[in-house]
Amino acid sequence: EAGVAQSPRYKIIEKRQSVAFWCNPISGHATLYWYQQILGQGPKLLIQFQNNGVVDDSQLPKDRFSAERLKGVDSTLKIQPAKLEDSAVYLCASSPGPSGRALEQYFGPGTRLTVT
Amino acid sequence: GDSVTQMEGPVTLSEEAFLTINCTYTATGYPSLFWYVQYPGEGLQLLLKATKADDKGSNKGFEATYRKETTSFHLEKGSVQVSDSAVYFCALSEPSFGNEKLTFGTGTRLTIIP
Numbered sequence: 001e002a003g004v005a006q007s008p009r010y011k012i013i014e015k016r017q018s019v020a021f022w023c024n025p026i027s028g029h030a031t032l033y034w035y036q037q038i039l040g041q042g043p044k045l046l047i048q049f050q051n052n053g054v055v056d057d058s059q060l061p062k063d064r065f066s067a068e069r070l071k072g073v074d075s076t077l078k079i080q081p082a083k084l085e086d087s088a089v090y091l092c093a094s095s096p097g098p099s100g101r102a103l104e105q106y107f108g109p110g111t112r113l114t115v116t
Numbered sequence: 117g118d119s120v121t122q123m124e125g126p127v128t129l130s131e132e133a134f135l136t137i138n139c140t141y142t143a144t145g146y147p148s149l150f151w152y153v154q155y156p157g158e159g160l161q162l163l164l165k166a167t168k169a170d171d172k173g174s175n176k177g178f179e180a181t182y183r184k185e186t187t188s189f190h191l192e193k194g195s196v197q198v199s200d201s202a203v204y205f206c207a208l209s210e211p212s213f214g215n216e217k218l219t220f221g222t223g224t225r226l227t228i229i230p
Binding site: 003004031033040041042043044045048056091093095097104105106107108109110 | 120152157158159160161162165205207216217218219220221222223
């Protein structure tokens, strides 16, 4: 079974530029998550999709971050314009959900973003 | 809100030593508890989980017991190997149909020296 795919793996941009990350979840997984992991911290949920609908985006800085999940499969996360504090690893995860139980989330390798 | 507090690292041990990484949590309901591991250059992967009080999760020689009375989920291994070197994250999830998000601790970096 193929895992969660993410691209690019690394990205370096200057502040005020824009950037986009792509995620392909495990086939058949209804739920998709984007997390931000700042160096030295645990991952923080940015947005959760159920199929192509948003379940939770309470932690997403909507003035600069946007995300979509077209057709309930692949997803893109965009930052425009980027700030220095956006430097982090952006993790995508998927799970079979929903179920009301504690389902395992499967994580991709992440995209390391450096904003200079 | 929910939160997870982990033992700060980094932790350095010799091979075959006993490992404990402490984890305590705060939650409003009855969460499920997880340990995720991140090996160098790889994504997070589930190590073990427990879904109710007194449950013991185990995998690859690691164990953790869900202690509701002390709100803890400490990770233990009797004899660590060099290959266990990684960052370990404690996490919780409150059961909520369609909204099972994970709340993570800050992670503990473990280095095992031969």
